Amino acid sequence: MKKRLLLLASLITILFIAACSSGDSDEANGTSNGNDEDGITVWAWDPKFNIKALEIAEESYKAENPDFELNVIENAQDDIVQKLNTSLSSGTTKGLPNIVLIEDYRVKSFLEAYPDSFHEVTGSIDVNDFTPYKVAATSIDDKNYGVPFDTGATGLYVRTDYLEEAGYTTEDLQDIDWNEYIEIGKKVKEVTGKHLITNDHNDFGIIRVLIQSAGSWYTEDDGVTINIADNEALKAAFEVYKNLVEADLMAVHSDWNQLLEAVNSGSVASLPTGNWFTPSIKAEESQSGNWAVVPIPSLPGVEGATHASNLGGSSWYVLNIDGKEEAVDFLTSTFGSNVEFYQELVKEMGAIGTYIPAMEAGAYEISDEYFGGQEIYNDFTKWSGEIPEVNYGLHTYAIDDILIVSMQEYLNGGDLDKVLENAQKQAETQIK
């Protein structure tokens, strides 16, 4: 018995020592967590877009601050989300970057879940310089947390040669709604045999585009109250989706590579998506001159329906750790205020920001031969200013997953009102 007590005692002592020592080492490492004074660490994804933009920003900032050092760590977006969640929830700041790129749909959940972990940038940037929808996406209660970056302004990429074959021009695609576009699509399909669009049933991007174009979202303006069952825009979007499927105008892909293949091989006639898709279209050089970008069709019969919407897009956030001042300075003097930098961005890589002075300075008036000489960047920025402002709220992806299942039920013959009512109930129980 005594022995056991002794054993237990020694066990506890060792555990205690182990616990203490691990605490010590944390503290010791806390101060030198890779963010030493002259280096700013950034986590971002997509080397061709976001990281390239960072490199251009670094160059521009270095002209003024030659000692500046930027360590860009490239990770897939999913990995960044996961790493941020694990680090922030564990309460340790060890290994966290100074700046992180977060998608607009997702950022509110981070800001809400880890309220003290992000550094406010209110006052460091002039919010009037940025497109309103982007400011809404990066702020909570008038407090700005993000330096807005790219716009996800959407357009309808169309194959002009296919349209021509079916007897249409891009003029016929201006200011139409989805029902009219579906009629055009039927004709195109008849003549060319090509699907009108391609979509992944598991990716609800297109539905989000449609409802935001009518100024609606899954949640009310407070970002929390579920708005599914009585959401006219969502209903209309579901109907459009079903019409596209039933008229056999929608090809199906199941991942990004299949999407690229469908578009680049010429097996679809159009694609409504964010402007960041431009480089992927241009990757297929043989189709140069065969593409154009028009505004997306509007939702039929919905009040406040527009031709502008947003898909994706992300912004820069500064974490509340050592080096935040320098990080903020870097962001505000590049992404936050530098017109020349934005001109460089669009010239080098076709990235469109949401910085209004850059738009006004004519940074985007570049005609693109690939799109038949169309000034697509200018068009996108114009549409970007028309995007209805919505609050993405906390639960975009959770509701997405619920609605993806609802869509399957609806496509299989379910009654739309009932399907959405069920989704509303489910979302209300699931999301707290």
Next chain:
Amino acid sequence: METTNLNKSIKQKSEKYKFKPKKGLIGWIFILISVILICLFYFYPMLQALLLSFQSGAGVNLQFVGLENYTRLFSDPTFLAALFNTVIFFLIQVPFMIILALMFSVMLNNKKLKFKGLFRTAIFLPAVTSLVAYSVIFKYLFSNNGIINTILMNLSIISEPILWMSDPFWAKIVIILAITWRWVGYNMIFYLSALQNVDESIYEAARMDGASAFQQFFKITIPMLKPIILFTSITSTIGTLQLFDEPMNITGGGPGNATLTISQYIYDLSFEYTPDFGYASAVSFAIVVMIVFFSIIQFKLAGDKK
């Protein structure tokens, strides 16, 4: 006289063992290290997870909610769908794989078989591949214009490509095929090694009595392998209940949530949606309960009635 002496010496011997505290202590110290490490890295986190499962909230704003997370489980359609999928995978895939592994092992155990090593390696090889790598390859094999569809169409078995990833039924089939491919060889190795221990003379005697190959298989091989079959079905059950990599990488849980597994739901709750680690750990404890439950059933079904 002799017997009392003997008794005495036995008694002395046993007393000798009893009064050797040092020997015991050294033994304890040896296992102490692993005991501490296991406590630290297994039981302590488990305990923390259990405590966490009584809390709920976004990210770090956790609040104590008692058993609410567990009652929420039963009214959460996504969890119930994930549970349903997982049970389907487990009910269909585990028996299918076990039978296949048994067949392969008996075939490979055949003394007359040539190139045995080659076949064994070929069947075992999938088990050493990375889960993610093979999942991605399966995804491409079964893509809409992938090689499987091409072959089936060239053989005129189907006239239009099957949209494997977009159909709830076929998506489940793909997942089942994938995990079966990955794990058959692994289970087969257990059976093969067990078969080495089965005395050849038993089969010889059976043959002398005129037993057919089928009779030999069902009356000798299966009973002899019973403990191993039990072991592999329990490990496979646990593996299937924790299924994550394959649905994550091949179908992403889709279409809809037709291939969503419980583990993937935990991932979604923690990293995909606004993180609710409390509810996520309640879901993970649901897996624990299920594993215990199914393992007990398997023990009861297959175990000796002692």
